[in-house]
Amino acid sequence: MSAAVSLRARSARALSWWPAWLLGLLVLAAIFAPWLAPMDPDRQNLLARLKDPGFETRGATYWLGSDELGRDVLSRVIHGARVSISVAVLSVLLSGAVGVAVGMLAGYLRGWVETVLMRLVDIFLSIPAILLAIITVAVLGPGFVNVILVLALTRWPRYARVAYGQTLAIADRPFVRLSRAMGAGTPRVLWQHILPNIAGPLLVVATLEFGLMVLFEAGLSFLGLGVQPPMASWGAMLSVGRNYIATAWWIATFPGLALFLLVLSANMLGDRMGDVIGKGR
Amino acid sequence: MLRFLLQRGGQALVAVFGVVTLVFFIQRLTGDPVLLLVPETATEQDIEAMRVSLGLDRPLGVQYVEFLFDMLRLDLGRSFVQNAQVWDILLSRIPQTLQLAAGALVVALLIGLPLGLIMALTRGRAISRAIMGLVLAFQSLPTFWSGIMMILVFGVWLKWLPPSGTGTLAHLVMPSIALGLLSLATYARIMRSAVIDELGKDYVRSARARGVTTGRLVRRHLLRNSSIPVISITALELSQLLAGAVIVETVFAWPGLGLLTVQSIASRDFMVVQAVVLLGAFVTIAANLAADILYTVVDPRVRLTGKA
Numbered sequence A: 001m002s003a004a005v006s007l008r009a010r011s012a013r014a015l016s017w018w019p020a021w022l023l024g025l026l027v028l029a030a031i032f033a034p035w036l037a038p039m040d041p042d043r044q045n046l047l048a049r050l051k052d053p054g055f056e057t058r059g060a061t062y063w064l065g066s067d068e069l070g071r072d073v074l075s076r077v078i079h080g081a082r083v084s085i086s087v088a089v090l091s092v093l094l095s096g097a098v099g100v101a102v103g104m105l106a107g108y109l110r111g112w113v114e115t116v117l118m119r120l121v122d123i124f125l126s127i128p129a130i131l132l133a134i135i136t137v138a139v140l141g142p143g144f145v146n147v148i149l150v151l152a153l154t155r156w157p158r159y160a161r162v163a164y165g166q167t168l169a170i171a172d173r174p175f176v177r178l179s180r181a182m183g184a185g186t187p188r189v190l191w192q193h194i195l196p197n198i199a200g201p202l203l204v205v206a207t208l209e210f211g212l213m214v215l216f217e218a219g220l221s222f223l224g225l226g227v228q229p230p231m232a233s234w235g236a237m238l239s240v241g242r243n244y245i246a247t248a249w250w251i252a253t254f255p256g257l258a259l260f261l262l263v264l265s266a267n268m269l270g271d272r273m274g275d276v277i278g279k280g281r
Numbered sequence B: 001m002l003r004f005l006l007q008r009g010g011q012a013l014v015a016v017f018g019v020v021t022l023v024f025f026i027q028r029l030t031g032d033p034v035l036l037l038v039p040e041t042a043t044e045q046d047i048e049a050m051r052v053s054l055g056l057d058r059p060l061g062v063q064y065v066e067f068l069f070d071m072l073r074l075d076l077g078r079s080f081v082q083n084a085q086v087w088d089i090l091l092s093r094i095p096q097t098l099q100l101a102a103g104a105l106v107v108a109l110l111i112g113l114p115l116g117l118i119m120a121l122t123r124g125r126a127i128s129r130a131i132m133g134l135v136l137a138f139q140s141l142p143t144f145w146s147g148i149m150m151i152l153v154f155g156v157w158l159k160w161l162p163p164s165g166t167g168t169l170a171h172l173v174m175p176s177i178a179l180g181l182l183s184l185a186t187y188a189r190i191m192r193s194a195v196i197d198e199l200g201k202d203y204v205r206s207a208r209a210r211g212v213t214t215g216r217l218v219r220r221h222l223l224r225n226s227s228i229p230v231i232s233i234t235a236l237e238l239s240q241l242l243a244g245a246v247i248v249e250t251v252f253a254w255p256g257l258g259l260l261t262v263q264s265i266a267s268r269d270f271m272v273v274q275a276v277v278l279l280g281a282f283v284t285i286a287a288n289l290a291a292d293i294l295y296t297v298v299d300p301r302v303r304l305t306g307k308a
Helices: A002-016 A018-031 A073-109 A111-125 A129-140 A144-170 A174-181 A186-222 A234-243 A250-280 B002-027 B044-054 B060-072 B086-121 B126-140 B143-157 B169-199 B202-209 B214-225 B227-252 B257-266 B270-298 B300-305
Strands: A055-057 A060-062
Touching: A018 A073, A018 A250, A073 A111, A073 A144, A073 A186, A073 A234, A073 A250, A111 A144, A111 B002, A129 A144, A129 A186, A129 B002, A129 B227, A129 B257, A129 B270, A144 A186, A174 A186, A186 A234, A186 A250, A186 B143, A186 B227, A234 A250, A234 B143, A250 B126, A250 B143, B002 B060, B002 B270, B086 B126, B086 B169, B086 B214, B086 B227, B086 B257, B086 B270, B126 B169, B143 B169, B143 B227, B169 B214, B169 B227, B202 B214, B214 B227, B227 B257, B227 B270, B257 B270
Parallel strands: none
Antiparallel strands: A055 A060
């Protein structure tokens, strides 16, 4: 009996983490895109342009319809997950690494390092992120790598703030002072003692930032400043779909839905993680 | 109080100076800012002539100091593409963006604050969780998608509202909602935690013990005492709205600063792009400063601790 109860309780708990499952599913779809997608996302078929969802031709079915060049929307949505997720992951890693390093140094070394670095953070935070991203792309030019660089440049201060505050809170703890007294250098203290202890809140920020990065990439691509065609990006698909909204609603609807689900799962997961960490404290 | 104002104002000035410097160096990320200003068809000679006429052949330090002085005089320069003063171009677009931001703020406040209040009062119950889910969903909605979907449903299918453009109040409805949803989520969450904070305080418990009804409690005490975080977050939201306008204006062909930015990038009008970014940053800095000052005015306790 008790086994059944605990099983139910356990499955209920597993279900309450549905954002993690959904996120995992989307990541899997991105990884296995070439095997999952029914068609080549870039193959054009000018005889099958702007067809309704479910349209069939010569044995192939366009389950989510076709776009203005006769490409399969479903295949492009699946491949779009690759672009979205890889840009978001890479920019989170890059901005996180820079931001955390800056924040920890400022919080641990204090003094003029703290003043200079944290003022720099303030300055970056006074430019609305999307505007900073836009002006930088306008200078560097669009493209996959540039988008990642720009997003990292725009978002590192967020991590710096959190890492700074967390580091301040534990830098004076006995175990940190002890290790310093025993001759550990700054890199060693930061890496071995401080980083593991501030990782939790940083992970929450990174998860929320992941959702934001997905939105930013799609936004830049929507404005034509992101990933360039023919690479399948949800934002770029939405931009095309907007022009065909009166005649072919599916072109914009499905990539947007995928985008929404990805961002929603990341935000919900970040929220849950925040709750759990908050309780643990 | 005066010390606080001076200190806070000084910080804002440092931020302004930093932003100007940052923008100056971003211009030079590719090494040659002239390439940002000339049309793609320009010949070598055109580019060289432009470089000399703009003084971009001089040492970087000289250019930087001159850029600082231009900013001090609030001189944003000329647009070579539109052949007009950048200020005039901006001024012609600002009213539309303000309208849109105001519309979005109305949507966010009118819906977000009540939702936050309900969430706080029904904490722990299913309805509170349901609203929180809704709020999180709003937060995750890409504005360009929600905007396009609204155009599809209300503009194309139902034909209730004009799908894009400007002119009447009806034109303002969909862009305001699209832009306002994100701020709505922020307000709902802020309001929720502010009210929950207040609910835990002694005066609320003793008022309840005296038999004060929830409605009266909300009207007389909770709303007023929860207003401080709401005010300070509004300053931050203003700059969010300005940034969000870039995408919403593009979706709805709304001729404000956001659409101007996107058009200027397409037409390689870098002076205008730079001006919008600077404007956005200055508004953000000013709004933050205003929030901090308001904070001390509304809540004298902040002054005692000396930190806002």
